[in-house]
Amino acid sequence: MKNKSMFSPLKAWKYLVKEPVTIPKKMVFDEPREASDNYRGFHVNDWDKCVGCGTCGEICPTNAITMLPIEGLVESDGHKPERPAIDYGRCSFCALCVDICTSDSLAMSKEYIHISKDADTFYFLPDSKGIHQVEFDIAYNRDEVSELLDLNRYEIEEIPHEGRNQSFMELIKGYSKEMALAEASRCVECGVCTFTCPAHMNIPEYIRSVWQGDLKEGADWLYETNPLSNVCGRICTHKCETACVLGQRGEPVAIRWLKRYIVDNTPEGDFVEAATAKVSRQINGRVGIIGSGPAGLSCGYYLRTMGYEVDIYEEKELPGGVIRYGAPEYRLPEASVKADIDNIEKSGVKFITGTKVGRDISLEAMKNKYDAVFSASGYWIPKVLKIDNKDHPGIRFSPHFLAEARDFTRGMGPMPQFHEDVIVIGGGDVSFDVARTLNRFQRMKNGRANVRFIARKPEEHLAASREEVVEAKEEGVVYHLDRSPTAVLLDEKGTIYGVEVALCETVMDESGRAKTVCSEEKEIIYGTEVYMAVGNDPDFVYFPEAMLSRLKIDRNKIAVNQQGQVEGFPWLFAGGDIVRGPDIISAVADGHKAAVGIDEYLMSLK
Amino acid sequence: MKEVKLFLGPQHPGMHGNYSAHMYVEGDMINKSYALPGMLHRGFEKLMERRHWMGNLALIPRICVIEPDPNEMVYAMSIEKLAGIEVPERAHWIRMIILELARLAANLMAIGGIGAPVGLYTSVYWGVADRDLVLDIFEKITGARVYHMYIVPGGVRKDLPEGIEEEILGLLDYIEARLPEFYDLVMRSPIFQTRTRDNILLPEEVVWELGVTGIGMRSAVNKEYDIRKVKPYARYDQVAFSLPYGPYSDAFTRVDFKYVEMAQSISIIRQSIEKMPKEGPVRARIATGSALRWRVPPGMVYSCVESARGEYGYLVVSDGREMPYRIAVRGSSYPQGLLGVEKYLPGHRIDDASLWMDTMGVCAPEIDR
Numbered sequence: 001m002k003n004k005s006m007f008s009p010l011k012a013w014k015y016l017v018k019e020p021v022t023i024p025k026k027m028v029f030d031e032p033r034e035a036s037d038n039y040r041g042f043h044v045n046d047w048d049k050c051v052g053c054g055t056c057g058e059i060c061p062t063n064a065i066t067m068l069p070i071e072g073l074v075e076s077d078g079h080k081p082e083r084p085a086i087d088y089g090r091c092s093f094c095a096l097c098v099d100i101c102t103s104d105s106l107a108m109s110k111e112y113i114h115i116s117k118d119a120d121t122f123y124f125l126p127d128s129k130g131i132h133q134v135e136f137d138i139a140y141n142r143d144e145v146s147e148l149l150d151l152n153r154y155e156i157e158e159i160p161h162e163g164r165n166q167s168f169m170e171l172i173k174g175y176s177k178e179m180a181l182a183e184a185s186r187c188v189e190c191g192v193c194t195f196t197c198p199a200h201m202n203i204p205e206y207i208r209s210v211w212q213g214d215l216k217e218g219a220d221w222l223y224e225t226n227p228l229s230n231v232c233g234r235i236c237t238h239k240c241e242t243a244c245v246l247g248q249r250g251e252p253v254a255i256r257w258l259k260r261y262i263v264d265n266t267p268e269g270d271f272v273e274a275a276t277a278k279v280s281r282q283i284n285g286r287v288g289i290i291g292s293g294p295a296g297l298s299c300g301y302y303l304r305t306m307g308y309e310v311d312i313y314e315e316k317e318l319p320g321g322v323i324r325y326g327a328p329e330y331r332l333p334e335a336s337v338k339a340d341i342d343n344i345e346k347s348g349v350k351f352i353t354g355t356k357v358g359r360d361i362s363l364e365a366m367k368n369k370y371d372a373v374f375s376a377s378g379y380w381i382p383k384v385l386k387i388d389n390k391d392h393p394g395i396r397f398s399p400h401f402l403a404e405a406r407d408f409t410r411g412m413g414p415m416p417q418f419h420e421d422v423i424v425i426g427g428g429d430v431s432f433d434v435a436r437t438l439n440r441f442q443r444m445k446n447g448r449a450n451v452r453f454i455a456r457k458p459e460e461h462l463a464a465s466r467e468e469v470v471e472a473k474e475e476g477v478v479y480h481l482d483r484s485p486t487a488v489l490l491d492e493k494g495t496i497y498g499v500e501v502a503l504c505e506t507v508m509d510e511s512g513r514a515k516t517v518c519s520e521e522k523e524i525i526y527g528t529e530v531y532m533a534v535g536n537d538p539d540f541v542y543f544p545e546a547m548l549s550r551l552k553i554d555r556n557k558i559a560v561n562q563q564g565q566v567e568g569f570p571w572l573f574a575g576g577d578i579v580r581g582p583d584i585i586s587a588v589a590d591g592h593k594a595a596v597g598i599d600e601y602l603m604s605l606k
Numbered sequence: 607m608k609e610v611k612l613f614l615g616p617q618h619p620g621m622h623g624n625y626s627a628h629m630y631v632e633g634d635m636i637n638k639s640y641a642l643p644g645m646l647h648r649g650f651e652k653l654m655e656r657r658h659w660m661g662n663l664a665l666i667p668r669i670c671v672i673e674p675d676p677n678e679m680v681y682a683m684s685i686e687k688l689a690g691i692e693v694p695e696r697a698h699w700i701r702m703i704i705l706e707l708a709r710l711a712a713n714l715m716a717i718g719g720i721g722a723p724v725g726l727y728t729s730v731y732w733g734v735a736d737r738d739l740v741l742d743i744f745e746k747i748t749g750a751r752v753y754h755m756y757i758v759p760g761g762v763r764k765d766l767p768e769g770i771e772e773e774i775l776g777l778l779d780y781i782e783a784r785l786p787e788f789y790d791l792v793m794r795s796p797i798f799q800t801r802t803r804d805n806i807l808l809p810e811e812v813v814w815e816l817g818v819t820g821i822g823m824r825s826a827v828n829k830e831y832d833i834r835k836v837k838p839y840a841r842y843d844q845v846a847f848s849l850p851y852g853p854y855s856d857a858f859t860r861v862d863f864k865y866v867e868m869a870q871s872i873s874i875i876r877q878s879i880e881k882m883p884k885e886g887p888v889r890a891r892i893a894t895g896s897a898l899r900w901r902v903p904p905g906m907v908y909s910c911v912e913s914a915r916g917e918y919g920y921l922v923v924s925d926g927r928e929m930p931y932r933i934a935v936r937g938s939s940y941p942q943g944l945l946g947v948e949k950y951l952p953g954h955r956i957d958d959a960s961l962w963m964d965t966m967g968v969c970a971p972e973i974d975r
Contacts, residue, residue: 011790036742040749040765061661061796094664094755100897108749140749145889148660148897185895211899303704354629596667 033108038564039139040093041397042111043086049105052080052244053190056097056106056356059148063096065097068125077196078243088114088122092267095140100148102114102188102245108140121387129522135271139374151250154183158235165436165475168329168409172234172257180261186246191502199589201225203240203255209215210258218262219274227275227301227344230295230336231323233260236585237465247361248400263339280307282348285602288370290357290542291315293321293585295376295576297341298591299598300349308598310349311370315356316403317412319345321378323584324393326402326430328437329409358542372598374564376576376591379536379556385425394496395488398426398434398533405437419529423499425485427455431533432468435477443476451477452525454499456484456504458495482506482520488530498526538578557581563588573598607632610865612956613791616645620960623970627882627947627959634956638891641947643974650975659685659759660897660928667753669935673712675705676913677920678757681933683839685759685921688902689892697761697889699882704747704756705840705870705911706878710781710912711740713871715862716964717788720861723960724801729792739777746770761889771879772844787867793865793955796904802857803914806962809855810932814951816941820916821863822966824853832890845877857965860923864914901928908936915939937972938970 027033036042052073054352057065064087073081082096084106098106113131114122124131144426157173164171175183189204197203209218236256244252263271284307289296292314301309318324323337345351357363357377366373381396384390407413421444424435435453442449453472455462458481462469482503491497504518511520538556540548550568552559558574559567566572575590577583612629615621624645632639650669654662666681667674679701693701718733719724731788740758741751746767748756756763792798823831834842845945850866852859860861893900904926910919916938923932937943942950943966951962 022732036746036749038749038764039744052767055896059658059661061657061664065727092664092753093750094753095749096660096664096897119954143764145761145765182894185893185899185901187897188898212894403960 001031012525018605021500029113032113035112035139037137037139039110039112040095040108041136041139042088042109042114042131043084043097044093044109044130044136044138045084045108045126046107046126046128047083049103050083050246051078051103051105051192051220052082053102053192054080054082054084054192055100055102055188055245056084057253058188058190059096059100060091061094061096062090062092063087064092065369071207075195077107077239077245078189078192078245080192080195081140083125083127083288085123085125085362086261089119096148098140099142099146099569100188101142102149102190103248104142105173106137107142109136109301110139111136112465129558143475149188149205149246150186150244153186153251153254154179155492156254164330165449168440169470170333172260174264175257175261175353176326177265179260179288180210181213184258185209187211188245190245192243193255194247194467196243197240197589198583199592201226201259203261206262207253207255207258210261215262215266215434216270216524219266219271220277222259222262223274223278225592226585227298228323228340228584228588229259230263230293232256232585232588233263234332234336235578238587256596263336271339272343272346274300276346278305279347280305282309283413284599285309285371286311286369287372287374287598288366289368289376290363291321291376291378292319292351292353293376293378293576293587295378295587295591295594296321296374297344297349298588299343299374299376299573299575299595300591301347302592303598304347306595307601308599311350312351313355313357313361314351314353315359316593317353319351319353322582323374325406326399326433328402330436333434334406334410348591349515350504358436358543363542363544363547372571372573373589373601374573374575374594374598375566376574377542377578378538378583378585379577381510381537381539382532383535383537385532385534387485387487388500390488392490392494392496392530394495394528395530395532398430398531400534401531402430402433411532415441415445418442419527421452422452422529422531423452423525424453424525424531425499425535426533427457428463428533428535429465429468430535432464432472432477434533436468436475437474439472439475439477446557449476450527452480453477454480454483454485454501454525456482456516456518457514458482458604461506483523483525484516486522489524493522496528496530499530500524536577536582540578561597562593563600564600565597570601609637610875614959614963618912618960621970622968623974624964625968625970625973627951627963629951629959631956635970636738636952636954636956639947639959641973642943643944643970646974647810648974650931651935654930656929657883658898658928659892659900659902661928662933663755663758664711667755667965669971670918670969671971672715672751672969673708673914674753675708675757676911676918676936677757679705679839679911680909680920681922681973682757683758683911684907684920685892685902686884687907688905688922688924689759690903691760691890693761693798694887695891696765696883696886699878700762700766702840702842702845702878702886703875703882704744704754704762706875707740707743707774709914710868710871710875711737711744711797713868714740714781716864716914716967717792717861717868720786720798720961721794723957724795724798725790725965726795726797729788731790732784732791733884736781741931743770743774743777746773757890761894763886763889765888774875777876780968782869782872785865791867793862801958802861802962802965803865804856804858806857806954806958806965807855808966811885813855813948816945817965818854818946820912820914820938820967821860822855822916822942823866824849824851825859825863826853827851828853833910833917837910839909839911841878841881842874844881845874847874857961860965860967861933867914875895899928901926902930910936913938915969935972935975937952937969937975939967939969942966943968943970 721729748754919936
């Protein structure tokens, strides 16, 4: 290669008229260039969208994000009163926090200059305005490609839809190991579910156990707060899933099915050990419990872990209450109920069945026999709609019918009697239980079914869970929605031939609440037997008159303090439906709280 | 004459990164030297064992500042191999564009930067300024100028922004037009030639002895050994390019090869933009669930790519958990940067020490990882 010619310096002259390649200071500080549309600058966080789940802090590879409690924010279902604060001494601007944000609130702006001698200013709590409270355009944001969450549920296996309405076989088969691991891996462990769950179950912990394949540990976690996981793994109202932060942008984690996966797949020995490991010797006192439903069972079990002798009184032949005499077999198989109750029995709880408090033993006698009494007698008296001919003996009610059905499916009784054309009035989960059970019975006996379902509200406003509404329709229950029953119609011989209904319409009022208005227009729905499932009332007959007058009862609910202690009667605790209204997981929570309350009360006496 | 001990680095403009060479000099001849790494030890490899597979994305580009993308690429390739993931076609091409842009940026920095040890500072400004234009493109595609965190296991993090292809082609035209100017300024400069010709030789035996790869190897052993050619990854087997090689490696040849390779990078990017599917997925999921719980099946793989400095590889070991069990980095300048400094830097003059570091392609974080 030749070296440069002697004229080569002349070439350099052309650079005199070219723009300099260096950047003047002014462009750095006074008029900085605008960052690109995708720039990963300082964070911005939309506080209205942010739910405080802390997932951004979990993924942060530099631990730059701390969740700060914010004064004025209140913890509520699906929301934590915390917001992420970012330490720019650590932040590497990788934007993984943005990619994984569950609520779509976190993003990065085009702002990129912050100069200060005060190190504290580099630690800041982003809101929608950014570090200097000057609005900048949002730059880097998550899209479907950079998504780091798994927004879709892994489907749980069900029995074939074909023919499922002809047997009481359980509809849900459950997760396979592979699917359970996949579903568990979706969890971000934020824990908002724990706050919402009435029993405050350690949900992230047991989901982690599933994910790590340690089912024994999972079972241990379940028994920390809920001795009825078999039951709740099947028919819980899963408020936790409504709160789950993944539900913000996708489908919530199938928490209920994962709990069910643990109980279904933990080896029996491990499961029993998880249940009985914490049970203590009977040294602290004796407690009597009225009713062996979820609240009674839960209270009894936790009292056993605290060293109390526990007797549970049950009117019926088998312990369990609503879980044994309410929920139908296809949703809650007998074996599952038995597994839970057997474990509670193994913990040392004594069941005194066939004994009704108020009839076979008085409350007074119980007070004398035990150091404390927990009442969880439940709702067993059916409500009656105030319509014409409501007292006709041909009208049947859900508690009795469902109990008969359960006895039949577990081989302890005959198939209940029913007509060929039946009408079910309701709208809640229980009315669907009745309708779907009748539908099955009819098909099993007659090969055909005619179940007509009447409710005041349209499909989307029914109190029942969505899956009930969809599945009942699939199974062949005929809906007459937006119709309010006004009379049970009788022919001249006095037998039922139908129900007269008024046509209704449900509209949203100004405050966004659904309001149902019924017109004068009527129609007749034909059927020879009517089943009412419009809710139940408690039976407080076992309270002595003098006591009943001193109890504070508001709309069928007894007033108790935080720990379930009945006002004015320190020895008496109450929980479950009679305190909170019907809900299994709330009853479990009540039982646990009352057990703690009873322990504190009795210890305070010593 | 008395022997004096001199420190080149860690705080020295002629040193590449926070790295130190202790030299025993007599007059201006280096008699003895040894490398002293550890100045910027951040324990990358160990840290990676405590981060989620996805969280490591923030760490890995930092192992090489000048050309971070090969880190992301080998990390992604390893995980894809372990998990048996098929990368979408479009993502392969986007990755190639990114890798070649990174090589272009690194070579611009090298050609410009060589001005510093030879005393030709104009080229430093030119090199850095033109590299900045490449970084502008990176900023638009990835959201960051230097640490892109863009090539992710399973593909790339986001699709290309609209219209970026034209911008890249425009930039390539500009750089292509600039190349002769660089050639005039640097390669034909008498100062540069005097300092680099027949200086800092890298004989073939030393290549084999130390395990030097990349331009150092190609210029010494007269073979077109390049991972892109001998073990193609992404879609390098579908583009045409040729690499310079020769039997005589002095500092001048090695810088000259970088200059030639820039034109090759430009050609590869143009071919990629032309051949790339215009739409389609750009990322495949590596596992089920949220990124906090991505698991990679157990196994051990070594993946390597050709960085601007030579073979760059990661050995990744997974035991099936949500974090790596072990990651070992094969930095391409490790052999010459650590062993070479001790064995082959002596015998050169003090003022050539920086030139030695530069043309041998020493990158301190690769040694200190």
